[in-house]
Amino acid sequence: MTTLEAAAPPAAPVPVAAAAAARFTGSRPAFTRLMIRGAVLQAVTLGIYRFWLITDVRRFLWANTEIDGDSLDYTGTATELLIGFLFALAILVPIYVLFFIAGLELGLYSQLAGAAAFAFLTLFGQYALYRARRYRLTRTVYRGIRFHQDGSAFVYAARTFAWAFPVVLTLGLAYPFAQASLERYKVGHTLYGDLRGRFAGSGSRLFGRGLFMWVLTVGPLIAAVGLSAAGIDWAAFADDIARDRFDDLDQAVAVHPGLATFTVLVPGAFSWSLLAALILYPAFQGMVLKWWLAGLRFGEVRVATSLRKRQLYGAYLRFVLLSVAITLLLAIAATIIVLAAGGSFAAMADMGRVSAQIGIGLAVVGFYLGIALTIWVVWQVAVKLAIWRMTVDSVTLENFSTIALVRSGGEAASAIGEGLADALGSGGF
Amino acid sequence: MSTGIYFDGQSSVRREVMVTLAMDALEIASAEGKVLARWPYANLEALSSPDGLLRVAPQGDALARLEVRDAELAAAIDERAGGIDRTGAADRRSRRKVVLWSLAAVVSMVLVAVFGIPEIVKRLTPFVPYSIEQRLGASVDGQVRAMLDEGKPGRPLQCGTAPASAGARALASLVAPLEAAAGLDMPLRVAVLDRPEVNAFALPGGYVYVFRGLIERAQTPDEVAGVIGHEIGHVAHRDGTRAILQAAGLSFLFGTLLGDFGGGTAVVFATRMVLQSSYSREAETAADLYGADLMRRIGGEPRAVGSLLLRIAGKPGGIANFLLDHPEASQRAAALEKMPRPAQKATLLDAGDWTALKKICAEKRT
Numbered sequence: 001m002t003t004l005e006a007a008a009p010p011a012a013p014v015p016v017a018a019a020a021a022a023r024f025t026g027s028r029p030a031f032t033r034l035m036i037r038g039a040v041l042q043a044v045t046l047g048i049y050r051f052w053l054i055t056d057v058r059r060f061l062w063a064n065t066e067i068d069g070d071s072l073d074y075t076g077t078a079t080e081l082l083i084g085f086l087f088a089l090a091i092l093v094p095i096y097v098l099f100f101i102a103g104l105e106l107g108l109y110s111q112l113a114g115a116a117a118f119a120f121l122t123l124f125g126q127y128a129l130y131r132a133r134r135y136r137l138t139r140t141v142y143r144g145i146r147f148h149q150d151g152s153a154f155v156y157a158a159r160t161f162a163w164a165f166p167v168v169l170t171l172g173l174a175y176p177f178a179q180a181s182l183e184r185y186k187v188g189h190t191l192y193g194d195l196r197g198r199f200a201g202s203g204s205r206l207f208g209r210g211l212f213m214w215v216l217t218v219g220p221l222i223a224a225v226g227l228s229a230a231g232i233d234w235a236a237f238a239d240d241i242a243r244d245r246f247d248d249l250d251q252a253v254a255v256h257p258g259l260a261t262f263t264v265l266v267p268g269a270f271s272w273s274l275l276a277a278l279i280l281y282p283a284f285q286g287m288v289l290k291w292w293l294a295g296l297r298f299g300e301v302r303v304a305t306s307l308r309k310r311q312l313y314g315a316y317l318r319f320v321l322l323s324v325a326i327t328l329l330l331a332i333a334a335t336i337i338v339l340a341a342g343g344s345f346a347a348m349a350d351m352g353r354v355s356a357q358i359g360i361g362l363a364v365v366g367f368y369l370g371i372a373l374t375i376w377v378v379w380q381v382a383v384k385l386a387i388w389r390m391t392v393d394s395v396t397l398e399n400f401s402t403i404a405l406v407r408s409g410g411e412a413a414s415a416i417g418e419g420l421a422d423a424l425g426s427g428g429f
Numbered sequence: 430m431s432t433g434i435y436f437d438g439q440s441s442v443r444r445e446v447m448v449t450l451a452m453d454a455l456e457i458a459s460a461e462g463k464v465l466a467r468w469p470y471a472n473l474e475a476l477s478s479p480d481g482l483l484r485v486a487p488q489g490d491a492l493a494r495l496e497v498r499d500a501e502l503a504a505a506i507d508e509r510a511g512g513i514d515r516t517g518a519a520d521r522r523s524r525r526k527v528v529l530w531s532l533a534a535v536v537s538m539v540l541v542a543v544f545g546i547p548e549i550v551k552r553l554t555p556f557v558p559y560s561i562e563q564r565l566g567a568s569v570d571g572q573v574r575a576m577l578d579e580g581k582p583g584r585p586l587q588c589g590t591a592p593a594s595a596g597a598r599a600l601a602s603l604v605a606p607l608e609a610a611a612g613l614d615m616p617l618r619v620a621v622l623d624r625p626e627v628n629a630f631a632l633p634g635g636y637v638y639v640f641r642g643l644i645e646r647a648q649t650p651d652e653v654a655g656v657i658g659h660e661i662g663h664v665a666h667r668d669g670t671r672a673i674l675q676a677a678g679l680s681f682l683f684g685t686l687l688g689d690f691g692g693g694t695a696v697v698f699a700t701r702m703v704l705q706s707s708y709s710r711e712a713e714t715a716a717d718l719y720g721a722d723l724m725r726r727i728g729g730e731p732r733a734v735g736s737l738l739l740r741i742a743g744k745p746g747g748i749a750n751f752l753l754d755h756p757e758a759s760q761r762a763a764a765l766e767k768m769p770r771p772a773q774k775a776t777l778l779d780a781g782d783w784t785a786l787k788k789i790c791a792e793k794r795t
Contacts (some may be wrong), residue, residue, distance in 0.1 A: 045534075
């Protein structure tokens, strides 16, 4: 019998700090190794390995996320995910077959059926997302207490559906309010043990902060459409179209000069919108993330974050530079190989042999795959891991002492939601 | 040192505890010496944890945890509890099993895709009613025309649409004996499209399209008739419907069952492309034989397609597309060479009609 003596610890329980810091302790090289191995195994198993990879990634991220000195614990397993996925298949395969038969039956209307299927599956995807969230929360343990989620996935899916209309109709202006409403539902139904969460972020605050981004991206497009539309005699134009007077655009422009402005202004504004969206995306993501963190409440506990938008820009910039550099290197390597073995390639191609063509085709696919996998790994490390790390490191939890009073609650939920979300996200619909 | 951090799974209280390694179990006691938990070694497992920390718990759904930072103590626990796998050897073994079985599953799925799906589809296709095939064809036809139409003013995509078009009449007299000999269950709709490529294709529902480029490069009416005969073969074999069913089968097999987490999509896409091209190569060979037989029955030259193929394959460029899913030109020509000839050679088009067909896209169109 071995007894390891204690150096008289202070009387339990240990007091909990009033404000607690969060910290990420994971190392980038370890994560990169995980990703490279995962990417290769994914490729050779045509994706079956993903359940193990997802579980590895979560274990790594959770275990290295430390709050007030104690790290999170992910208790989910790959087998659970696999079973959840198989359950989801059992549900989705009949639906898939039904849509396929409907597509054949409807013929001309198959595009309509396709749109209906898309709408249904998107809605079902939201349902799956909510259940997947439940799975993830119930597999997250902190200080021996499990997170969990109540509320109904159907209600959540219905809410996302209801909010889709105002968001689309207002060209995105209603997005902050939709987001606030959905987060209120999600966070309000999230519990840490017996401590219920609450979302205090307001839609109008996000609206106020993000309005300038909306004006910069969508504004010019609206202005361009409005301005050029005002210069066209629509009644006459519609009449001409109805009588089929124009063979092509040039003739139409000759009769209605206002169209010329339209064809120049609108594509121009559209390109601007795309460019602005691309440039503003990190700022947008950072804004929503900060707003979300600041709105989180668990009892008396509230979250403060020192996250800066420029940190996100840094992550995306590193990703762009790294992927350009890696692609260039791979392209140079491929060029050298082709130049070295070029003679035999050309000889084979000259013979017009199908086998040679297939060989070259496979080499091209292999090269493409190599680049795709490498960029995927760079994305996971430079963007995904970086954002997780900067977010965790930026967080301080105020009034954290109240967490000592939490009692356990909630049961582990099944992984069907994860399976559904997985199957829907990747399915051939 | 013999302390650890203990969470009892009932509340979030964090306790510093004394850890005692007894004979058959790990004992956790408060500072005052009160035993809080006693976990048999046989029942212990390690949980995910950051580097330098051992987190153990009894197996099962219980949430109580013991965290040990002291390396010596952690090693001692590891040594006693078989369920703890700190070096990760057991984990690596199980991973290897997963990867190997996944590979076996992939091999079996590829085998199903190569041998199973074509056989299943062959047996399923006859059950698809013609009415459905025609509706399907009409919808695909609209999409294909929209895709091919360059929208040049005054040049609609389809040639020979003018009233009393000589080219259209010539085309009809070339097609009529072929259609009669084929005895299809649905009407054939053959048209010439104003495209420069050397190509022809059939859609579900009896749509057959021949490109202007092919007619320009053809030297005899038999060559054009042979190509149309080949496309009628696709219609007769219902290859369009088969291709759709096969694509659906493949997309189900590789799209739904397999996922896309990191490059998986690219592999799946490449696999599908290779398989689909192998299906269509088989269909092409069958259509070649069908077309040659049709030509023999109407007194045409069954080898004409072969000479056309060899002529266009001889030229570099422009043909790669055609070659990808068609068997090698020389192989096809050689196979056609072996087909029986007609007892008596008929004239498929007279010189005037042949000229009219050649000029079908030069006519004024409406």
